[in-house]
Amino acid sequence: MPHNTIRTARCAALVGPYLAGKTTLLESLLFAAGAISRKGSVRDGNSVGDSAPEAKARKMSTEVNAASFEYLGERWSILDCPGSVELACESQNALMAADLAVVVAEAAPDKAVLLAPLFKFLDDRRIPHILFINKIDTLGDQSVRAVVSAYQEVSTRKLVLRAVPMREKGVVTGLVDLVSERAWRFNPHKPSNPVSLPDALKTDESEARQALLESIADFDDALLEKLLEDMAPDSDAVYDSLAQELANDQIVPVFFGSAENDNGVRRLLKALRHEGPEVAVTAARVDAPAQGAVAVQIVKTQIGSHAGKLSLARVWRGEVADGMILGGERVSGVFRLFGHEQTKIPTATAGDLVALGRLDKAATGDRLTDANGGKGNLGAPADWPERPAPVYGLALHAENRNDDVKLSSAIQKLTEEDPSLVLEQASDTGELVLWGQGDIHLRIAMDRLRGKFNVAVKGQAPQIPYQESIRKGTSHHARYKRQTGGHGQFADIQIDIRPLPRGSGIQFEDAVVGGSVPRQYIGSVEAGIRDAAARGPLGFPVVDFAVTLTGGQFHPVDSSDMAFKTAARQAIAEALPACEPVLLEPLLTVTIAVPSAFTPKIQRLVSGRRGQLMGFDARPGWPGWDEVKASLPQADMQDLIVELRSLSLGVGTYVWEFDRLQEAVGRAADRAVEIRREVLAAQ
Structure with missing residues (x-):
């Protein structure tokens, strides 16, 4: 369909726990919309989503994948988000671009707790969402209501069942839509067939429909009035209420099906189309920038080994064209995405999700406008997801020492792609430590370093920054004397050492009288003491002790700063083992x-x-x-x-x-x- 015939462009995000079937659902949606002629699979590694080498190797989503397609005169962009809790930052950022989310979950009440953090995130930001109970063929003897009830326990919004299942011999074979009251029999991998409402289901359907109407009437006075008067509302009014309350994040419509068998997927696609909010509604919800004619939101950064930087962006307002100045930089290419495929297009309009080329200064989360001569970069909105606190770290080093400089540059690009990665140069141990959300998260990062940036690395548990101190004090005399031809080296000091309370650090006191150690060498003695404290008898830095310089001797010719510094280091090294060192x-x-x-x-x-x-x-x-x-x-x-x-x-x-x-x-x-x-x- 030509670009100018598209009526609107919208974006939905597929989110949910690992193994819920999000990538399979994406494949099924694309198939149902006619965007692909044959479905791929995660198992075979040929799906539109999960195209990265790291994803194929693990048979799981390792980053957000975008796929844009046209369906009944509208353009849709679907964001397939990783389900691993270690990659939640990816999913949260993607949700900030979506008109609504499809929460994909299994028909398993015991897994309801997995959705609690996701529901919390969505409701805190009032992001409209639908619950799609996948793998309905595994439901067994359980009722859909029991599954919905379990998920209701972890949702602060009302879950509203949109259909009831039809069963034959304990197997779900179709559904009855509770608004249209039409029945559909599943036809695996093909559109469902309309059938008559089974007599055995009429009572259950009527009760479930009444529950649906009562739920949405809580937010619709006109509908509530009709129900109180025992008047049957028409379907159009019910659909309008559902759409309005979904957009306001007041209810969560619940659908079910099987993405693997393409059951219930077309019903979901039609619900997205008819009931999902449009970009103007979403732009108002996220308080999109009003400055300028164009406003976009960067939700992900991708840096290729050769292609350069791409910024995945949702266009909130206006038209983004190749070559225009946006956020202070020139857009070098506008691309529509379909998994790993990129199609260059001249312009993107409001609602489109596209990749913008070469915006080197733009970061994930930034809002860009063409205001102020194209210089408008407003940074991230106030409710942008906070970077999660790091919980797992690995000390990295390049397998080839010649790659050390290359490694730092590659990790910098990696952390730009994934803001939940944090690089730290440990001050205590000197190690280069990469922090993230778990072992899988960091192993994926290491694979990307090798595959994308050609830097092979090894990772190990970071060293613990142990220190040591002393339990008792002592006095010690040290003399450093060396004769090497011309001027020699001579220094003689007497020190007292004593322990200090925890957190006191290292304290140095000068108690020399009579000039036995000249004033110009006192600082050298302190410097030598602090140098020696870097490695104590147990091999760790020594802290929480005091050293008092009480006396010493010097030579008018052979004494020097270096000699006294060396004598101080010698004194500490010899004295500390007698002070009962403790780890x-x-x-x-x-x-x-x-x-x-x-x-x-x-x-x-x-x-x-x-x-x-x-x-x-x-x-x-x-x-x-x-x-x-x-x-x-x-x-x-x-x-x-x-x-x-x-x-x-x-x-x-x-x-x-x-x-x-x-x-x-x-x-x-x-x-x-x-x-x-x-x-x-x-x-």
């Missing part, structure tokens, strides 16, 4: 968030990691959730997120902050010292 390990304050049903498991989790519970309380703004506070050694944190998610069906998370240093004893301390000696020996 200090960092303790973190960890706040763990889980549904209340899993709270009892957290006590075992914490105690099994040498932790101490500090109490728990209700999680603010999250009905049915708790926050558990605990003190945990950093050494026991590396795979905490893995176990926590295993205990909480994948939804548990935590934030942490450094609390204090504490003496470490026993097997954990001995092992830490042993590993440190091995590391130092290998350097």
